[in-house]
Amino acid sequence: MQQTIGAIALLVPDYDAAIAFYVGKLGFDLIEDTHLSEAKRWVLVAPPGSSETRLLLAQADGQDQVKAIGNQTGGRVFLFLHTDDFDRDHARMRANEVEFLESPREEVYGKVAVFRDPFGNKWDLIERY
Structure with missing residues (x-):
């Protein structure tokens, strides 16, 4: 049997600000940016050369999630x-x-x-x- 961790959810305040940092400043690859609804997107980023684990940039929804940004x-x-x-x-x-x-x-x-x-x-x- 083989298993991998496909993605780790990372709470962020804003999709575009997170993409600007992870892709623009860290040099990660934008793997996917799919609009799921008016307010929700599926945004995956990964370091260059990474083939398994991705970061799912998850825009916080609600006060509990907003409070957890940066302190997961x-x-x-x-x-x-x-x-x-x-x-x-x-x-x-x-x-x-x-x-x-x-x-x-x-x-x-x-x-x-x-x-x-x-x-x-x-x-x-x-x-x-």
Whole structure:
């Protein structure tokens, strides 16, 4: 048996603002943007070269979801972006004004730095050793 995680829902305040960040600043691919209704879209993005897991950019619906934007993990790092060249991607992201919360650091597992999307979600950028 083989299973994969196809998508992870990420609450965002606005579809277009989320696409602008993930595609425009991080360089993710826009996999799909399908209008399901006047207010709802199916928006999938993924890092370049990713073939399995996607992010489903889910516009918050209702106060409970709005309150959870940027805090889906209670303040912990939520998502982990693996790269084959930390220095290249870190420099590109900084040039695109991505907010890093710390300087790059060396850990036993690789080079890493925490960044935050404009909605408050924390990410690790990691080049694993």
